[in-house]
Amino acid sequence: MTTSSVRARPIWADAPSPALRVLKAVALTVVVAVIAFPFLVVVSTSLASEQQLVANGGYVLWPSDPSFDAYRQVLGGGAVSRAVIVSVAVTVIGTAISLGATVLAAYALSQRRLVGKRLLLGVVLLTFLISPGIIPLYLMVKQLGLLNNYAALILPTAISAFNIVIMRGFFMTIPRELLDSAMLDGAGHWTMLRRIVLPLSKAVTAVVGMFYAVGYWNSFFNALLYLNDSAKWPLQLVLRTYVLQGSPIAKEAGASADVLPPTQALQMAVVVIAIVPIACVYPFLQKHFKTGVLTGAVKG
């Protein structure tokens, strides 16, 4: 422990009694353990051998003989590999579209003068209160001919008013003098956005981009609703079918003879594959969460 006796206790906190100190430590340990335990089970099970799984009855806390066979099998072509590719593509393209539209709208709406600003802002903010409902949205997507089209995984949920509000709130904190002087030097809005506003807003752009990316990576209901063709399914839908419903997945499309057994290790390997990208990105952005969430809450 590095608790320095030099550092004064903040004024809100009295030095806790030893009993309270122990109680706090226990409480924090329990919270962390409860949250971390399922991760441990899932990762360990995905690495376990078939014999250990059978002996242990379906789960493993610590793989005695860890192997990556499950990952090799699941990622070696077939439904899961295809779904990973679909999910990566949808996430990348969707995030680019969403983030682009959000940055542009937030910049325009952050300007002091914009003709029709109240109306445009109203159009954005009102979506906090109203939603069209599942079926009318479905009928719209059908009307546009987007059923069974990857665009249906992106466009209906491409814009989040919350994210526009976060970005706009941040853009409005940029000193006006900076923009005014750039404008005097002849910079248009596109130049100002690209050369001044965006470089100053890397953190908030990263956070909003991550919110969108996580949304696309995790999205399941859009695919369930709009894609009938199981060959087009993204990872979350394959995950549901394979892991939650326990259906075996054909290794090659159409080749029903070549079927993977739905063993626990294979299933958990799919779960881990779905977690890994998030677990990789999130530590880098964690320090910005507070800013992003706070701006949204205060300005919203």
Next chain:
Amino acid sequence: MATSMQQAHASALRAAPVAARRTVSLRSKLARDRSLLVMVAPAVILLLTFTYIPLLGNVVAFMDFVPYLPLSESPWVGTANFQAMFEDPAFWNATWNTLQINGLQLIFSFPIPLMLALLLHSVLSPVIRGVVQSVIYLPHFLSWVIVVAMFQQTLGGTGAVTDVLRSMTGESVNLMTNPGTFKALIVAQGVWKDAGWGTILFLAALTAIDYSLYESAAVDGAGGMRRFWHITLPGIRPIIVLLLILQLGQSLTVGFEQILLQRDAVGAESAEVLDTYVYFHGVVDGDWSIGVAAGLLKGVVGLVLILAANKLAHSLGEQGVYSRDN
């Protein structure tokens, strides 16, 4: 594009007398802000296409909708769909389940992040805080499919926790397929996933409290408990009220994806909520009009709830979700 220019031109002409008094006419404003308008266009077009125009589709609630015919050929039936829905016991069952789950969330999911935030706030070591925060935020970013899969692996029939319980009590209980405990399970999953994330706002509010208040209270002889009661809690009251309003406004919306994924395991009797009722009646069973009617009713009541809760907050002297001057 040309027509919109003409319309803009026409409206500029119509607005001419007013615009003459101002220094800048609407037309020259449109010209001045052309690049800004181009910038908002994609977002506004997406919102119009996928939020506002589909809103009109709710007229289906008053029709006997035939999906194969154009909308104009479906006959109007007035409020017959609503009557049929109100006579459907499954609808009331779904409503009751929804309210029960929301009530449980109010009791458990709401205060737990607050308590966790107070606990974390009292931890002085930045290292310990950082580690704890990293762990407890993570589940928020997982999809419900992943969360349910993880719960299945720990609480399901062959799960780790189930195994431990079996060796301790001798009884085997599959918590994932037990209708009696389904609502508790739903709430517990929500707590596991989002309690950590829910601490962020509280922590920020706690940090924002003016420290001189604590100082003067301490000088006046207030002990830790009194300072907590008279300074800490009032300091975060606005954020508590805000989140409470949002929760009340969401009374008819409880974890749609989460429940959809687990409904089959326990049956509709205990697991159907309004959103899943809409989905199964409309999309799955093809009973479009009833589905839309239920969705519309839910949307309208939800909107009224949010507005009412916000009004209540205003009359209690709190800031609420939005204020008139914004």
